[in-house]
Amino acid sequence: MQIVAGVKDISLFYHSVSCETEAIRNLSFDVEDGEFMSIVGPSGCGKSTLLSILSGLLKPTSGKVYIKEGYKTGYMLQKDHLFEWRTIFSNACLGLEIQKKLNDESKDKVHMLLEKYGLKQCESCHPSQLSGGMRQRAALIRTLATQPDILLLDEPFSALDYQTRLSVSEDISRIIRAEKKTAILVTHDISEAIALSDRVIVLSKRPAILKSEFKIDIQSDNHRQSPKFREYFDKIWKELEK
Amino acid sequence: MKNSKEQENFIRKMKKRHTMIKTCQFLFLFIFLALWEICSDTGLINKFIFASPSSILLSAIDLASDGTLFRHIFVTVFETVIGFTSGTVLGTLIAVILWWNGFISDVSEPYLVVLNSLPKTALAPIIIVWLGNNMKAIIAVALMTSIVVTVLNVLNGFNSADKDEIKLIRSFGGTKKQVLSKVVIPSSMPSFVNALKINVGLSFVGVIVGEFLTSKEGLGYMIVYNSQIFKMQNVMLSVVILCILAGLLYKAIQILENQILKRFGRQVTKFRSDS
Secondary structure (H helix, E strand, O other): OOEEEEEEEEEEEEEOOOOEEEEEEEEEEEEEOOOEEEEEOOOOOOHHHHHHHHHOOOOOOEEEEEEOOOOOEEEEOOOOOOOOOOOHHHHHOHHHHHOOOOOHHHHHHHHHHHHHOOOHHHOOOOHHHOOHHHHHHHHHHHHHOOOOOEEEEEOOOOOOOHHHHHHHHHHHHHHHHHOOOEEEEEEOOHHHHHHHOOEEEEEOOOOEOEEEEEEOOOOOOOHHHOOHHHHHHHHHHHHHHO | OOOOHHHHHHHHHHHHHHHHHHHHHHHHHHHHHHHHHHHHHOOOOOHHHHOOHHHHHHHHHHHHHOOHHHHHHHHHHHHHHHHHHHHHHHHHHHHHHHHHOHHHHHHHHHHHHHHHHOOHHHHHHHHHHHHOOOHHHHHHHHHHHHHHHHHHHHHHHHHOOOHHHHHHHHHOOOOHHHHHHHHHHHHOHHHHHHHHHHHHHHHHHHHHHHHHHOOOOOHHHHHHHHHHOOOHHHHHHHHHHHHHHHHHHHHHHHHHHHHHHHHHOOOOOOOOOOO
């Protein structure tokens, strides 16, 4: 398998007048094409920072960031951040609009994506008229519309209530797999990580270092129903507790 | 669908309350005017210095018939609207500059704080000396009174834009200009409207003070001139007209506010769907 993104020996320091904080220490990992990888770790360990580094919004203090040439990243944040002053369609076009790629062809594509994922009748609605799950789907379409190759998911389900969360996370991962994207998910929810990913990496608390890596070898589509699910959960849980 | 009996009762109760409020508001004004009239008619208060509603009405008719009243009203409204608009526009532009450049913003902070607390009318005589005895000076005073508040309010709105919404724009590769136009400005519309509301009142203060000091026209001039020749009914008339104008301007801003909030607000509307 081809490696499409990764970091090598990166470290990151935050500076403020009163102190210097070491957020990440000598961290390395690679992501393969089409892979769904999760990063779990305790709250505040610098998981989200890692995604900002991968997307290029933040420069590491030292170390290298690798993104395969010609590959683009797309970000999905904790909340959907759909703008209330725009309709769902116009929200979905936001990324294209910013990248100045909004034309008839790309608009058609957005219409198509909205139709494919069941938001056609909501195109001219405003975000507050949609349920949490539909909003998160619209937010994903906004990212997908810019045709990224690697999706960076920053706890995109944590703002949802538990029940919605289960169905929405399944829903979103199905879409990501259908579009054949590579995805890196940051989460503190161990079961979510196992249920969605091919591989899980565990980070320590600050400064974040790589503690261990688990290949999730479950054949069935529904990871949660596999007997191995419990096993993986216990292993990762223990790793986090250490 | 027919409302239940309880719902009907509730609606009737609310309507009754509404009518009561309107009636009391009207009655209060009526009793106040009636008492004023009676007291000055019977000599309980001095008619010469307190005037009376009827004398105010008579002088209104008198001044309206030769058109001078409308001239005064027009001048004051014109100055207020120009001062208000330019204060808002310039203030917003300055806020954009300060948002854009954090260094300039930090440098200017203590000055803005002092200017904000300073009673701007204290500067009116200086402005009149600089700009001369004319309408320009009055508009400048009105502008001065509203501009600093606008800068601070709008800048505050800009700075409280959601950090993650900005990150979203950045993650699509958006420039600072796009952050401003796609997130910061639309999301700070409510604080912009708030600035508008404050500015209406402040511009009025600026215009009236300016007219007190200089000018041959306008309601402020009418107040000062007539108080000097003890034509109290004309002074009172000007104040009454100012009350009406303030009410009308406030109403106009309210209509504008509804329009803006309808477009940019985060209000919750009912879910509609074909399914």
